[in-house]
Amino acid sequence: ELKVEQNPLFLSMQEGKNYTIYCNYSTTSDRLYWYRQDPGKSLESLFVLLSNGAVKQEGRLMASLDTKARLSTLHITAAVHDLSATYFCAGPGGGADGLTFGKGTHLIIQP
Amino acid sequence: DTGVSQDPRHKITKRGQNVTFRCDPISEHNRLYWYRQTLGQGPEFLTYFQNEAQLEKSRLLSDRFSAERPKGSFSTLEIQRTEQGDSAMYLCASSPRGSRLVEQFFGPGTRLTVL
Numbered sequence: 001e002l003k004v005e006q007n008p009l010f011l012s013m014q015e016g017k018n019y020t021i022y023c024n025y026s027t028t029s030d031r032l033y034w035y036r037q038d039p040g041k042s043l044e045s046l047f048v049l050l051s052n053g054a055v056k057q058e059g060r061l062m063a064s065l066d067t068k069a070r071l072s073t074l075h076i077t078a079a080v081h082d083l084s085a086t087y088f089c090a091g092p093g094g095g096a097d098g099l100t101f102g103k104g105t106h107l108i109i110q111p
Numbered sequence: 112d113t114g115v116s117q118d119p120r121h122k123i124t125k126r127g128q129n130v131t132f133r134c135d136p137i138s139e140h141n142r143l144y145w146y147r148q149t150l151g152q153g154p155e156f157l158t159y160f161q162n163e164a165q166l167e168k169s170r171l172l173s174d175r176f177s178a179e180r181p182k183g184s185f186s187t188l189e190i191q192r193t194e195q196g197d198s199a200m201y202l203c204a205s206s207p208r209g210s211r212l213v214e215q216f217f218g219p220g221t222r223l224t225v226l
Contacts, residue, residue: 035217042220043154045216048214088153090153097167097206098146098156098169099144099154101154102153104153
């Protein structure tokens with residue numbers, strides 16, 4: 001059964017700074033997902049990473065996948081307040097196609 | 112809006128009552144999932160449908176929970192004899208036919224409070 005661990009679970013940072021969220025998973029996986037959730041809202045898909053070495057970028061967010069290390073990272077460049085949210089990584093393991101999620105990283109970006 | 116929709120958005124019930132939630136997936140998405148999310152946690156997988164067939168159920172889905180997708184379109188999730196521990200956000204997601212590698216699109220959720 002896949003286990004997904006994120007760290008940190010809570011992060012407070014200032015605008016303009018860079019930071020990385022880490023996602024470790026326990027068993028071999030052919031894909032890894034990143035989602036964003038705003039308070040009281042549902043999940044918004046950010047990235048789908050499908051192969052070793054995959055890197056995807058959208059605005060100030062960049063995600064990468066290292067299947068050998070069983071590690072994915074979400075890097076935030078020059079953070080802005082609008083990026084404040086909870087970020088989840090997830091991989092297959094909740095059944096045939098169901099996803100197993102990490103506990104999430106609660107990110108607060110202060111002006 | 113052509114996204115995943117869920118109804119109701121909020122439900123308050125008393126312990127022991129039955130509740131039913133509805134999910135309408137994105138049109139032509141043949142895969143449908145139910146998840147449960149409690150405060151401060153990530154979503155937990157409950158069950159999965161491909162068309163009308165329920166192909167997977169998590170051990171989290173006790174006998175009090177039942178899900179259906181009778182015509183392969185919308186789905187319902189029923190909880191019988193609700194308990195306070197059932198209080199959570201219930202999320203529905205769908206994904207299109209074809210590659211199982213595609214992402215899942217989530218609905219707004221139904222927040223259940225059991226008093």
